[in-house]
Amino acid sequence: xxxxxxxxxxxxxxxxxxxxxxxxxxxxxxxxxxxxxxxxxxxxxxxxxxxxxxxxxxxxxxxxxxxxxxxxxxxxxxxxxxxxxxxxxxxxxxxxxxxxxxxxxxxxxxxxxxxxxxxxxxxxxxxxxxxxxxxxxxxxxxxxxxxxxxxxxxxxxxxxxxxxxxxxxxxxxxxxxxxxxxxxxxxxxxxxxxxxxxxxxxxxxxxxxxxxxxxxxxxxxxxxxxxxxxxxxxxxxxxxxxxxxxxxxxxxxxxxxxxxxxxxxxxxxxxxxxxxxxxxxxxxxxxxxxxxxxxxxxxxxxxxxxxxxxxxxxxxxxxxxxxxxxxxxxxxxxxxxxxxxxxxxxxxxxxxxxxxxxxxxxxxxxxxxxxxxxxxxxxxxxxxxxxxxxxxxxxxxxxxxxxxxxxxxxxxxxxxxxxxxxxxxxxxxxxxxxxxxxxxxxxxxxxxxxxxxxxxxxxxxxxxxxxxxxxxxxxxxxxxxxxxxxxxxxxxxxxxxxxxxxxxxxxxxxxxxxxxxxxxxxxxxxxxxxxxxxxxxxxxxxxxxxxxxxxxxxxxxxxxxxxxxxxxxxxxxxxxxxxxxxxxxxxxxxxxxxxxxxxxxxxxxxxxxxxxxxxxxxxxxxxxxxxxxxxxxxxxxxxxxxxxxxxxxxxxxxxxxxxxxxxxxxxxxxxxxxxxxxxxxxxxxxxxxxxxxxxxxxxxxxxxxxxxxxxxxxxxxxxxxxxxxxxxxxxxxxxxxxxxxxxxxxxxxxxxxxxxxxxxxxxxxxxxxxxxxxxxxxxxxxxxxxxxxxxxxxxxxxxxxxxxxxxxxxxxxxxxxxxxxxxxxxxxxxxxxxxxxxxxxxxxxxxxxxxxxxxxxxxxxxxxxxxxxxxxxxxxxxxxxxxxxxxxxxxxxx
Numbered sequence: 088x089x090x091x092x093x094x095x096x097x098x099x100x101x102x103x104x105x106x107x108x109x110x111x112x113x114x115x116x117x118x119x120x121x122x123x124x125x126x127x128x129x130x131x132x133x134x135x136x137x138x139x140x141x142x143x144x145x146x147x148x149x150x151x152x153x154x155x156x157x158x159x160x161x162x163x164x165x166x167x168x169x170x171x172x173x174x175x176x177x178x179x180x181x182x183x184x185x186x187x188x189x190x191x192x193x194x195x196x197x198x199x200x201x202x203x204x205x206x207x208x209x210x211x212x213x214x215x216x217x218x219x220x221x222x223x224x225x226x227x228x229x230x231x232x233x234x235x236x237x238x239x240x241x242x243x244x245x246x247x248x249x250x251x252x253x254x255x256x257x258x259x260x261x262x263x264x265x266x267x268x269x270x271x272x273x274x275x276x277x278x279x280x281x282x283x284x285x286x287x288x289x290x291x292x293x294x295x296x297x298x299x300x301x302x303x304x305x306x307x308x309x310x311x312x313x314x315x316x317x318x319x320x321x322x323x324x325x326x327x328x329x330x331x332x333x334x335x336x337x338x339x340x341x342x343x344x345x346x347x348x349x350x351x352x353x354x355x356x357x358x359x360x361x362x363x364x365x366x367x368x369x370x371x372x373x374x375x376x377x378x379x380x381x382x383x384x385x386x387x388x389x390x391x392x393x394x395x396x397x398x399x400x401x402x403x404x405x406x407x408x409x410x411x412x413x414x415x416x417x418x419x420x421x422x423x424x425x426x427x428x429x430x431x432x433x434x435x436x437x438x439x440x441x442x443x444x445x446x447x448x449x450x451x452x453x454x455x456x457x458x459x460x461x462x463x464x465x466x467x468x469x470x471x472x473x474x475x476x477x478x479x480x481x482x483x484x485x486x487x488x489x490x491x492x493x494x495x496x497x498x499x500x501x502x503x504x505x506x507x508x509x510x511x512x513x514x515x516x517x518x519x520x521x522x523x524x525x526x527x528x529x530x531x532x533x534x535x536x537x538x539x540x541x542x543x544x545x546x547x548x549x550x551x552x553x554x555x556x557x558x559x560x561x562x563x564x565x566x567x568x569x570x571x572x573x574x575x576x577x578x579x580x581x582x583x584x585x586x587x588x589x590x591x592x593x594x595x596x597x598x599x600x601x602x603x604x605x606x607x608x609x610x611x612x613x614x615x616x617x618x619x620x621x622x623x624x625x626x627x628x629x630x631x632x633x634x635x636x637x638x639x640x641x642x643x644x645x646x647x648x649x650x651x652x653x654x655x656x657x658x659x660x661x662x663x664x665x666x667x668x669x670x671x672x673x674x675x676x677x678x679x680x681x682x683x684x685x686x687x688x689x690x691x692x693x694x695x696x697x698x699x700x701x702x703x704x705x706x707x708x709x710x711x712x713x714x715x716x717x718x719x720x721x722x723x724x725x726x727x728x729x730x731x732x733x734x735x736x737x738x739x740x741x742x743x744x745x746x747x748x749x750x751x752x753x754x755x756x757x758x759x760x761x762x763x764x765x766x767x768x769x770x771x772x773x774x775x776x777x778x779x780x781x782x783x784x785x786x787x788x789x790x791x792x793x794x795x796x797x798x799x800x801x802x803x804x805x806x807x808x809x810x811x812x813x814x815x816x817x818x819x820x821x822x823x824x825x826x827x828x829x830x831x832x833x834x835x836x837x838x839x840x841x842x843x844x845x846x847x848x849x850x851x852x853x854x855x856x857x858x859x860x861x862x863x864x865x866x867x868x869x870x871x872x873x874x875x876x877x878x879x880x881x882x883x884x885x886x887x888x889x890x891x892x893x894x895x896x897x898x899x900x901x902x903x904x905x906x907x908x909x910x911x912x913x914x915x916x917x918x919x920x921x922x923x924x925x926x927x928x929x930x931x932x933x934x935x936x937x938x939x940x941x942x943x944x945x946x947x948x949x950x951x952x953x954x955x956x957x958x959x960x961x962x963x964x965x966x967x968x969x970x971x972x973x974x975x976x977x978x979x980x981x
Contacts, residue, residue: 333392379526391547434472469784485520851878
């Protein structure tokens with residue numbers, strides 16, 4: 088259960104744990120529930136003096152009839168159904184789609200191509216895109232399609248040889264400034280704002296809007312001195328004195344634009360507009376601020392590389408909205424214009440927007456170094472934003488001036504690989520992102536905070552580092568991989584945060600300069616060390632040793648290939664133990680055989696062999712992998728490099744069964760690919776479940792608590808038929824959305840009844856009426872979004888638990904409760920409607936917030952308040968009765 092103090096520290100994860108099932112083999116029946124009914128019978132002489140007493144009696148009897156003990160509900164059958172809605176929309180019958188082609192041609196040629204091949208079909212039309220990219224060949228087209236003919240048109244598209252795929256033109260929306268009418272991200276009070284789902288970005292000085300509590304947190308403080316220039320904190324002056332100031336570096340800033348002739352910039356080369364608004368100017372101030380951090384030359388808000396050539400791409404409207412198609416055109420133009428560096432201070436959870444994601448790959452493949460913010464969704468884990476979570480992009484987190492991870496900075500790991508694998512280490516690097524000075528829209532300076540401010544700090548450093556390489560050698564030495572190698576290898580590791588909070592550590596400009604100054608193309612692994620004794624940096628690995636018989640422990644590293652855009656793994660990786668003890672370790676490798684663009688992955692699936700069941704100690708050694716790349720411009724020549732990953736692993740003897748817990752990760756589903764709503768409906772400004780639901784993401788606090796209590800927690804990434812229940816004391820099933828096969832249901836029944844496996848199930852909310860209410864129409868994708876389940880898939884869980892005589896209901900319960908004197912929060916959990924004899928059920932007076940329970944709650948709220956005063960009312964009633972009797976007797980005497 089969640090400790091209230093930890094919940095208030097914004098560690099949201101454990102508030103998901105709502106209902107525990109406590110099974111007992113004892114035959115003892117639960118104690119009878121107390122009878123809450125209060126019967127008051129008043130027999131009075133019919134005089135006016137007794138009227139008040141009769142009213143009080145009627146009031147109490149009225150509440151008695153509506154108040155029933157919670158145990159009465161246990162015998163009822165659950166009334167659950169699967170939500171299946173037909174998506175219709177009569178207001179906007181057409182949607183815009185991106186048609187991607189397999190090669191580049193002029194847009195007019197593709198228009199003709201489609202019209203000739205689809206001339207017999209009506210209900211679709213080509214959309215002209217008038218922007219600077221129209222002068223160059225393109226690999227996509229934008230079409231509008233009537234929903235009534237979508238299936239037939241899409242089928243015909245699939246028959247065309249030049250068509251790669253068709254996808255909806257998603258729209259991006261973000262809140263650039265948190266003080267913008269209190270908005271944060273794409274959801275406000277549970278309602279969808281215009282635009283595609285994007286998280287909040289930088290915010291004004293001193294304030295941060297928390298999506299956890301729907302409040303604004305203030306960290307304003309009185310400074311004893313003027314703010315330091317962020318450039319001086321990284322020692323930029325040392326490179327300026329050497330003559331390096333970002334000259335001849337093309338910097339693309341994808342943001343809200345910039346105004347012409349701004350006094351802070353000496354080298355604005357081009358301004359382009361990619362939106363549907365007829366302006367090149369920045370009317371919000373975010374794009375100008377980002378440009379100032381990179382290349383401003385005002386003495387109060389200096390940028391890192393004032394000689395850098397600025398190319399301002401206005402990809403967001405004044406309403407902070409953008410479309411995928413706008414980005415695709417702008418990315419294509421950046422490639423055509425041969426940009427060196429690109430800053431993208433935006434991010435969102437949708438890493439399955441394939442046209443966008445794959446265009447980022449193409450962009451970096453063309454040797455453009457992309458820097459992007461990891462997001463402002465901290466301190467929650469598993470909140471990395473795309474595209475910063477891509478391995479070919481430099482993902483930047485934020486720290487404050489005390490070298491602490493900023494509370495707003497998103498945390499790793501990446502969640503692409505979940506539930507069947509394990510995420511990569513992100514962010515790549517952290518930089519100062521709190522109260523950073525930058526340029527205002529027209530003139531002057533201001534401060535902002537956020538990872539979208541830390542991102543241009545790194546982008547400015549990258550521009551400065553690019554300028555130290557002679558222009559004639561830049562393309563042969565510098566690329567997204569070699570620049571990332573210089574940054575992560577030169578970074579200063581911070582003492583407190585773990586690798587999924589800080590990546591390689593704090594940016595160190597001068598160390599990275601030394602690395603690049605003598606750089607020779609090579610491949611490397613990031614992180615290059617996994618040390619179980621290095622705590623807390625190596626968390627969660629440093630929290631739990633390896634032991635024989637456990638599920639494989641996965642460590643997912645990134646291969647950086649500075650030798651070329653494409654590389655190959657020459658032979659399978661090898662484990663090289665430092666001594667004979669290392670032979671007790673078994674490693675299965677999964678890896679990228681083809682490394683493109685610039686990066687790949689190397690995953691270690693580590694287990695201790697059975698002969699090591701009694702071993703306790705350290706295992707050391709290294710993993711090596713050989714990578715080669717074709718030499719640029721030479722067919723028969725190639726570069727090769729051997730990458731090394733150092734391992735230092737803690738091992739203990741196998742713990743007893745009672746101390747081993749198995750966490751079911753396999754049946755967890757998250758956003759994307761579907762609309763999976765959040766577990767807690769209290770969180771109104773982030774209604775999607777996109778944090779991974781993993782022990783090491785949003786449930787990391789629970790993982791630490793179980794470890795503190797002496798338990799060992801393993802992760803199941805396969806069906807329930809794939810583990811030996813005799814090895815585990817408990818199977819832990821939390822917030823699960825997937826279905827279960829009959830074989831899984833039967834095996835779990837056997838495991839619990841015959842092997843003594845313990846089972847702990849936590850059921851989130853599932854209520855069809857509430858799910859219907861959560862439907863929203865996205866005006867940009869021109870489609871209805873409908874939840875495919877609730878916080879958990881209660882119908883599926885009930886199928887799983889049916890053999891035990893257990894079932895959940897469709898209430899959505901909320902409230903605080905105490906167990907052993909410890910307060911916990913019950914947030915949007917379900918109720919238990921069926922439970923077998925011989926077990927124990929704990930009940931608490933929670934509030935039902937489901938649509939079907941709303942009316943009843945009004946009554947129960949009033950009843951609860953009344954019950955608090957029942958004793959008082961009964962006392963008052965006794966006094967009134969005594970007074971009435973005295974009055975009556977007096978009347979009779981008279």
